[in-house]
Amino acid sequence: MKARDVFQAILSDMVQLFQAVSVYPESHQYVREPLARLHRRLQEEARRLGKLSIGFLGDQVVIDQIPFLATTTGVRRLIRKMNARGIEKVEIGEGIDAEELKRFLLLVSCAPPDAPEGEWRSLAFGRITGLGEAVPVDPTLGDFAPQVLDGAVNVLKEVLRSVAVDSRRSGVGDGRDIVATVMKALREEEFLVDRILRLQAHDDYTVTHSLNVCVLVVAQATQLGFPNAAIHDAGLAALLHDIGKELVPGEILNKRGKLNGEESVRMSLHPSLGAAQLKKLALDTDLPMIVCYEHHVRYNRSGYPKVRYTDALHPVSLMTQVADVYDALRTYRPYRPSLDQETTLGILREGRGTEFDPVFLDRFLQMVS
Numbered sequence: 001m002k003a004r005d006v007f008q009a010i011l012s013d014m015v016q017l018f019q020a021v022s023v024y025p026e027s028h029q030y031v032r033e034p035l036a037r038l039h040r041r042l043q044e045e046a047r048r049l050g051k052l053s054i055g056f057l058g059d060q061v062v063i064d065q066i067p068f069l070a071t072t073t074g075v076r077r078l079i080r081k082m083n084a085r086g087i088e089k090v091e092i093g094e095g096i097d098a099e100e101l102k103r104f105l106l107l108v109s110c111a112p113p114d115a116p117e118g119e120w121r122s123l124a125f126g127r128i129t130g131l132g133e134a135v136p137v138d139p140t141l142g143d144f145a146p147q148v149l150d151g152a153v154n155v156l157k158e159v160l161r162s163v164a165v166d167s168r169r170s171g172v173g174d175g176r177d178i179v180a181t182v183m184k185a186l187r188e189e190e191f192l193v194d195r196i197l198r199l200q201a202h203d204d205y206t207v208t209h210s211l212n213v214c215v216l217v218v219a220q221a222t223q224l225g226f227p228n229a230a231i232h233d234a235g236l237a238a239l240l241h242d243i244g245k246e247l248v249p250g251e252i253l254n255k256r257g258k259l260n261g262e263e264s265v266r267m268s269l270h271p272s273l274g275a276a277q278l279k280k281l282a283l284d285t286d287l288p289m290i291v292c293y294e295h296h297v298r299y300n301r302s303g304y305p306k307v308r309y310t311d312a313l314h315p316v317s318l319m320t321q322v323a324d325v326y327d328a329l330r331t332y333r334p335y336r337p338s339l340d341q342e343t344t345l346g347i348l349r350e351g352r353g354t355e356f357d358p359v360f361l362d363r364f365l366q367m368v369s
């Protein structure tokens with residue numbers, strides 16, 4: 001393998017690990033496997049070169065003087081996270097052990113900004129000018145919660161695809177981990193809701209949107225005093241509410257301009273397609289299936305699919321509807337710009353009692369205002 005290919009593999013492993021450690025426990029195979037691989041490669045390269053240096057500057061990662069342009073969101077996030085901790089360059093000695101490497105990754109990826117750094121034996125990092133003496137960084141730069149969510153977005157991408165495409169190999173367990181992460185982050189970070197409201201314009205709309213809706217539903221359920229297990233189920237249901245969109249062609253999902261008749265029909269099938277897929281999974285709760293099916297049935301029963309039953313919609317469906325429309329309006333889409341907070345809240349208020357359940361809407365407006 002040429003040096004460039006090995007470095008590329010090192011970079012890919014780093015990106016993957018940064019995403020994984022913010023969502024999974026250290027013992028999870030998604031952390032253990034890439035960590036073992038990265039450690040082996042770093043050790044081999046540090047031995048070969050005497051010392052391996054990796055720079056994180058602007059839109060480039062430079063490994064032993066070979067530049068890699070940040071062409072993916074994952075690499076851009078890696079650079080951002082490093083820089084947020086004041087790290088522009090890392091030097092790795094040949095004595096690097098897996099434990100020290102893991103400690104470093106956890107520190108950069110998800111430790112709070114003021115976490116102590118500890119001692120380093122085979123690692124030195126800092127700004128390009130003062131390597132080894134990391135310059136103290138403004139703690140406000142270390143946006144802990146969005147980093148956790150960035151990681152969750154990437155894992156969620158896989159979860160949604162695997163659930164939609166293959167009902168036998170579902171990633172629902174990973175979805176549960178994500179909800180637990182969201183709940184933990186909400187407990188530890190009181191500004192999480194405020195921050196998620198500003199976390200927009202990601203590359204993969206359905207994924208980011210699902211995570212945003214999950215955070216907003218978990219926050220509503222927490223505020224309403226749901227017990228922990230119910231908050232968890234509500235979060236999972238919200239996370240999976242648009243799973244049926246994975247089965248709608250991308251050209252329709254991202255079309256600029258209005259959908260034609262046939263396209264609208266295909267789009268309006270996503271709740272029933274998603275619910276059918278979730279039914280096959282036989283989860284230990286029906287809630288994801290119910291919420292997926294009901295999330296576009298409006299409070300006054302307009303919307304889709306046309307339901308015949310007259311029973312009230314599930315409370316989590318009602319909560320998801322508000323969060324769903326809120327997030328959709330706040331986010332930029334190819335066919336319209338994002339709306340500001342005031343305009344968005346105005347549109348939600350107009351739907352009070354028709355599109356949205358008044359009680360849940362009022363609670364939501366209180367929460368985000």
Ligand SMILES: [Fe+2]
Binds near residue numbers: 296
């Ligand atoms: Fe939807």
Ligand SMILES: [Fe+2]
Binds near residue numbers: 209
């Ligand atoms: Fe949605």
